[in-house]
Amino acid sequence: MDILKSQRLEQLKYDIRGPVYEKALELESQGYKIISLNIGNPAVFGFDAPDEIVHDIILNIRNAQGYADSRGLFSARKAVMHHTQNIGLPGITINDIYIGNGVSELIMLAMQALLNEGDEVLIPSPDYPLWTASVAFCGGKPVHYVCDEAAGWNPDLADLEQKITPRTRAVVVINPNNPTGAVYDRAVLEGIARIAERHKLIVFSDEIYDRILYDGAQHFPIAKMVHDTLCITMGGLSKNYRSAGFRGGWLILSGARHRAKSYIEGLTLLASMRLCANVPTQYAIQTALGGYQSINDLVVPAGRLHKQMMLAYERMIAIPGVSCVKPKGALYIFPKLDLSQFTFADDDDFVLNLLIEQKVLVVAGSGFNYTTKDHFRIVCLPTVDELNTALDRIEAFLESHRR
Numbered sequence: 351m352d353i354l355k356s357q358r359l360e361q362l363k364y365d366i367r368g369p370v371y372e373k374a375l376e377l378e379s380q381g382y383k384i385i386s387l388n389i390g391n392p393a394v395f396g397f398d399a400p401d402e403i404v405h406d407i408i409l410n411i412r413n414a415q416g417y418a419d420s421r422g423l424f425s426a427r428k429a430v431m432h433h434t435q436n437i438g439l440p441g442i443t444i445n446d447i448y449i450g451n452g453v454s455e456l457i458m459l460a461m462q463a464l465l466n467e468g469d470e471v472l473i474p475s476p477d478y479p480l481w482t483a484s485v486a487f488c489g490g491k492p493v494h495y496v497c498d499e500a501a502g503w504n505p506d507l508a509d510l511e512q513k514i515t516p517r518t519r520a521v522v523v524i525n526p527n528n529p530t531g532a533v534y535d536r537a538v539l540e541g542i543a544r545i546a547e548r549h550k551l552i553v554f555s556d557e558i559y560d561r562i563l564y565d566g567a568q569h570f571p572i573a574k575m576v577h578d579t580l581c582i583t584m585g586g587l588s589k590n591y592r593s594a595g596f597r598g599g600w601l602i603l604s605g606a607r608h609r610a611k612s613y614i615e616g617l618t619l620l621a622s623m624r625l626c627a628n629v630p631t632q633y634a635i636q637t638a639l640g641g642y643q644s645i646n647d648l649v650v651p652a653g654r655l656h657k658q659m660m661l662a663y664e665r666m667i668a669i670p671g672v673s674c675v676k677p678k679g680a681l682y683i684f685p686k687l688d689l690s691q692f693t694f695a696d697d698d699d700f701v702l703n704l705l706i707e708q709k710v711l712v713v714a715g716s717g718f719n720y721t722t723k724d725h726f727r728i729v730c731l732p733t734v735d736e737l738n739t740a741l742d743r744i745e746a747f748l749e750s751h752r753r
Contacts, residue, residue, distance in 0.1 A: 531677025
């Protein structure tokens, strides 16, 4: 008898490391060099973690041999608490903060603690696909609300509210957004907060890119706007501090915590069952949040990230048949193909053949649970020279498949 995978996995996908990624690994094993623009992994593109973060981990490594409190080291949680005070979020205590092995683990814990079979969670489309996968894995039903490309990829509030049912438990906000690069307008965030309060929904806010902002864009923490329901904000070291492999993230409870005692007990239980998050990285959190914010040097117009993001955006929109909303934050652009001008059947066809013909790996828009199959995501982390090489190949590929 064959050993079958769990039925819970049947509907799950994670195309960032999905079938096309596996094809890329196959091509690499045959000796081809692949330009990988599929994963926002800063270290492999020469973005090193700040020296002081690495030094603090090394200096405290002996202190990190034992388990920590299941919610996290006091110093790490206190640093996150001070961060909430600095951004104007009052009333957060040490016990409102949980440290995790990256935001990914915290998303899964938060869903496991909340969902019963068939419960619904509103998730943006397009989304970071781990949110959709985590809801489905925990027995819930992901329900995608529209983010409007014509409105700078801001959420469509009317579409969001009309998708609420008696089974809806929560709404997810990803701001700044992966994959679109959108940074949401304050009025839109206020609207989401009021909808959530009206329908007694938890707000989950993924703010892992909150310091990666371009051209004067301003990030508004939705936790400052949510008062009469529970809000859970997630952040971490992986992007702002280029420390993805260290796996350091945090979860902050705010808003009407008194109405969520049972849920918080469940969250604490699950945190205890995994014993604790990795301890060495927790010694870096205070240094990261309280030290020099070197990310600011990278996102100004003369900074490396800004140059790369704008290069990718400008080169894409210069290609006939390709459009793109200018990114305001994060590490990605999300171009749209006018399929009437090209020979591709859809975004999956485009991505696979780009890999085979030009050895460039990107991710199809449908991998981010976007309904129309005509977008793709480019990671803008390579140097200008490396990025130009990849963009040259994408442009040549598009021209060779023009109708």
